[in-house]
Amino acid sequence: MRRILCVLGVLLTLTAVGQKKTVTSITQQITRNESEAHLTFLAADEMRGRDTGSPELKIAGNYIATWFHQHGLKTLPGAPDFFQPVNLEKSTPANSGMAKLGDDTFQFKESFLVLGGSNTTWNGEFIYVGYGSEEELDKVDVTGKMVLALAGSKEADNINKVFTASNSKYSTVIARGGEGLVEFLTFSQIPFPTLVNFFTGGPRWGLQVQGSAQPHIWLKPADLKKINFREGDKITGSLSVGGQKREPMPGRNVAGLIEGTDPKLKDEYIIVTAHYDHIGVGKPTGNQDSIFNGARDNAIGTVALLQIAKYLSQYPPRRSVLLVAVTSEEKGLLGSRWYVDHPLVPLEKHILNINCDGVGYNDKSIITSISLGRTTADEKLKVAARAFGLGVGGDPDPKEGFYERSDQVSFAAKGIPAIKLQPGLAKMDDEIRKYYHRQADEVSTLDFEYLTKFYRTFVYTVSLLANEQIPPFWNTGDKYEEGGKKLYNRN
Ligand SMILES: [Zn+2]
Numbered sequence: 001m002r003r004i005l006c007v008l009g010v011l012l013t014l015t016a017v018g019q020k021k022t023v024t025s026i027t028q029q030i031t032r033n034e035s036e037a038h039l040t041f042l043a044a045d046e047m048r049g050r051d052t053g054s055p056e057l058k059i060a061g062n063y064i065a066t067w068f069h070q071h072g073l074k075t076l077p078g079a080p081d082f083f084q085p086v087n088l089e090k091s092t093p094a095n096s097g098m099a100k101l102g103d104d105t106f107q108f109k110e111s112f113l114v115l116g117g118s119n120t121t122w123n124g125e126f127i128y129v130g131y132g133s134e135e136e137l138d139k140v141d142v143t144g145k146m147v148l149a150l151a152g153s154k155e156a157d158n159i160n161k162v163f164t165a166s167n168s169k170y171s172t173v174i175a176r177g178g179e180g181l182v183e184f185l186t187f188s189q190i191p192f193p194t195l196v197n198f199f200t201g202g203p204r205w206g207l208q209v210q211g212s213a214q215p216h217i218w219l220k221p222a223d224l225k226k227i228n229f230r231e232g233d234k235i236t237g238s239l240s241v242g243g244q245k246r247e248p249m250p251g252r253n254v255a256g257l258i259e260g261t262d263p264k265l266k267d268e269y270i271i272v273t274a275h276y277d278h279i280g281v282g283k284p285t286g287n288q289d290s291i292f293n294g295a296r297d298n299a300i301g302t303v304a305l306l307q308i309a310k311y312l313s314q315y316p317p318r319r320s321v322l323l324v325a326v327t328s329e330e331k332g333l334l335g336s337r338w339y340v341d342h343p344l345v346p347l348e349k350h351i352l353n354i355n356c357d358g359v360g361y362n363d364k365s366i367i368t369s370i371s372l373g374r375t376t377a378d379e380k381l382k383v384a385a386r387a388f389g390l391g392v393g394g395d396p397d398p399k400e401g402f403y404e405r406s407d408q409v410s411f412a413a414k415g416i417p418a419i420k421l422q423p424g425l426a427k428m429d430d431e432i433r434k435y436y437h438r439q440a441d442e443v444s445t446l447d448f449e450y451l452t453k454f455y456r457t458f459v460y461t462v463s464l465l466a467n468e469q470i471p472p473f474w475n476t477g478d479k480y481e482e483g484g485k486k487l488y489n490r491n
Pocket residue numbers: 275297298329357358406
């Protein structure tokens with residue numbers, strides 16, 4: 001027993017010495033001046049808010065690739081010169097549309113909204129499926145039919161969750177051979193005319209994907225009580241959508257690899273992501289200019305990637321680390337959604353996604369993990385934060401659906417354990433709203449003393465997880481646990 005204690009004691013001391021060395025080297029490598037320089041470049045007015053499709057987003061991509069090159073990162077097949085092509089498309093919204101369901105008519109803009117799909121003229125049978133959950137869809141055959149459902153899901157209690165649920169339902173319906181998805185919007189948090197303005201106001205961005213020709217429509221019923229269909233009911237009707245145009249546009253994710261040093265573990269990849277786009281230029285408001293600089297959202301995250309590239313290229317971990325700056329997050333997580341359908345190494349070799357994206361910060365005593373409590377990666381994060389004098393905070397307001405609203409969810413949806421780290425967010429308040437998607441999100445308003453601690457913690461977290469023998473996994477009961485078991489054959 002004594003001997004065991006003695007061995008344990010030596011091991012603990014060795015670990016402590018190793019950790020101290022790592023903390024010292026991170027402190028030396030990750031400096032305030034360098035972060036400040038990167039942030040100043042990426043969020044400068046001249047970068048005009050790094051909008052999707054803009055020349056400035058290209059410049060930002062080149063900047064990241066140059067840094068990867070300088071630090072000796074490897075390129076992967078599928079991303080020559082560090083660039084993974086992402087097939088985007090720009091679409092002009094519909095200008096006409098109508099649905100007839102039995103005796104009821106729904107007119108464009110008044111009670112009819114196009115979420116996706118091409119122009120169409122369609123007559124046939126609608127099939128009602130309730131909310132259209134997987135279980136509900138299992139009970140019917142939707143092949144060749146227009147699927148009629150309630151928008152969102154039973155659980156979706158805010159508009160973001162309704163959107164997310166609707167979009168994944170659309171993919172499921174198309175995969176099952178449905179002709180399209182028509183949903184009754186029963187949710188009234190946002191007035192229908194506001195949604196209409198959002199969906200008809202100017203061109204929209206998406207991915208060039210197969211199956212996107214089928215319509216995805218929301219209808220606003222005049223009288224909710226009239227929706228008294230039962231699951232499996234069939235209703236004859238028609239549908240038309242006109243005026244839409246689609247134009248293919250090239251996009252790019254920027255990807256570089258740090259190969260692991262352990263002969264076995266190097267075949268396991270941690271993928272660290274951050275979106276490098278923002279929302280571009282708008283109209284000047286009040287005493288503000290027209291440029292949405294996106295210093296917090298998400299130059300901060302992009303610089304976290306650059307810091308990882310610098311540190312891990314000099315201190316490579318046992319596992320391989322793939323760094324991917326993803327494009328067009330602001331247009332609907334497009335870069336990360338493209339990545340998980342076109343991964344640069346097989347999906348099951350990605351053992352963890354660490355995404356850095358934040359709305360801003362208002363607690364400089366912590367680093368925030370929106371995913372706290374969801375995976376076994378938490379312990380390493382706590383160790384890293386403690387080393388740099390920070391605490392760890394979780395999701396301050398799960399109702400906001402932060403986890404579902406950034407790139408980590410693209411990975412989680414495939415079963416890959418995915419965590420989201422960002423500077424300290426104690427709650428959504430005016431301090432956050434003042435900058436979030438506003439022109440005021442400028443580098444001059446950042447606290448570099450705090451951000452340096454944040455970056456060091458971030459780098460240390462990645463390093464610890466990339467050296468850990470056992471890969472992290474979803475905690476028992478998490479909604480993505482089953483997907484993870486399937487992906488890694490853990491059953
Ligand atoms: Zn963001």
